[in-house]
Each structure stands twice: as C-alpha cells, then as structure tokens.
Amino acid sequence: MARILALDYGTKRTGVAVTDELQIIASGLTTVPTEDLMNFLKEYLTAEKVELVLVGEPKQRDGNHSQVEEHIQKFLEVYANEFPNVPVERVDERFTSKMAFQTMIDSGLKKKQRQNKALVDEISATIILQDYLNRK
Incomplete structure (x- = not known):
C-alpha cells in the first residue's frame, strides 16, 4: 500500500501529516x-x-468557504498539472486548529510551546488525516 498525505494549507505555512504504509496511523x-x-x-x-x-x-x-479557499484553489490547479496521477480529496477542516491547540494543552506543552503556530498547523494536518482514517 501507499501512504496518504494530508495538508492543512495556509497562506504562510502548510502543516503536513502522513500515514504509515498500511494506512493505520x-x-x-x-x-x-x-x-x-x-x-x-x-x-x-x-x-x-x-x-x-x-x-x-x-x-x-x-458552511461558507473561508478567505483562504481562493488560495487553495490556485494551489490545486498547479498541483493537478504537476501531479496528475496522485488524486486530491478535500476534507472539512472546521475546528481542527482549536482541536490541535487543545491537544497541545492536554499533552502538557508549556504556554511558550503552544504559541508555535507551525506545530499547531502540523497537528491540525494530523487531525485531518486521522479523522479521514477513522471514517474510512
């Protein structure tokens, strides 16, 4: 099997998460x-x-799209031309940033560590991916 990659796309940073080859974790x-x-x-x-x-x-x-959707659509056009053999699926990401922040609190990260927006984006991508795996 191949991996599944998840992107929490942002205008400044994009969080990236990935499954293992068996698509379990x-x-x-x-x-x-x-x-x-x-x-x-x-x-x-x-x-x-x-x-x-x-x-x-x-x-x-x-239920309306947020402002970043316009940027995502441009990215998806470029992506489709560059990687036509690796399909894209869109996944609702509402509340993933809040869930990521709560995950950081629950795991005992100090306040300074929780202010790391790059870590929030990475955790958000992981939540998006894990939600997808749970539904699959």
Whole structure:
C-alpha cells in the first residue's frame, strides 16, 4: 500500500501529516512555508509512494468557504498539472486548529510551546488525516 498525505494549507505555512504504509496511523510530518510547498511535494512524492493527498477545506460555521479557499484553489490547479496521477480529496477542516491547540494543552506543552503556530498547523494536518482514517 501507499501512504496518504494530508495538508492543512495556509497562506504562510502548510502543516503536513502522513500515514504509515498500511494506512493505520496518522503522524505529523512537518510544517512547510507555503511558498516552498510545491518543491517539498516534488521531493516527497518522488521519494515515497503516496496514493492520495487530502487537502483541508476551510469553512466558516455557516458552511461558507473561508478567505483562504481562493488560495487553495490556485494551489490545486498547479498541483493537478504537476501531479496528475496522485488524486486530491478535500476534507472539512472546521475546528481542527482549536482541536490541535487543545491537544497541545492536554499533552502538557508549556504556554511558550503552544504559541508555535507551525506545530499547531502540523497537528491540525494530523487531525485531518486521522479523522479521514477513522471514517474510512
């Protein structure tokens, strides 16, 4: 089997999580400056077998898309041209940042560590991926 990769796309940073090859466990991989995301994906998808990329779909409480969706759509166009053989699936990511922050509190991270936005993004990507695996 191949891995599943999840992206918590942001205008500044993108959190990245990945499954093991058996697609059982979701693990945080890294946080990448969004401007470097395509280069990161080229390297990663060349080195690892990935069968699916999940991209968070940011929605507001009322179900409308948030402002970052416009940026995500541009990214998805470039991605589709660059990696036509690795499909993308969108996943609702509402409340993942709040859940990530609560996870940091629950795991005993100090206040200074919880202010690390890159870590929040990575944990959010992991939550997106684990939710997907739980539903699958």
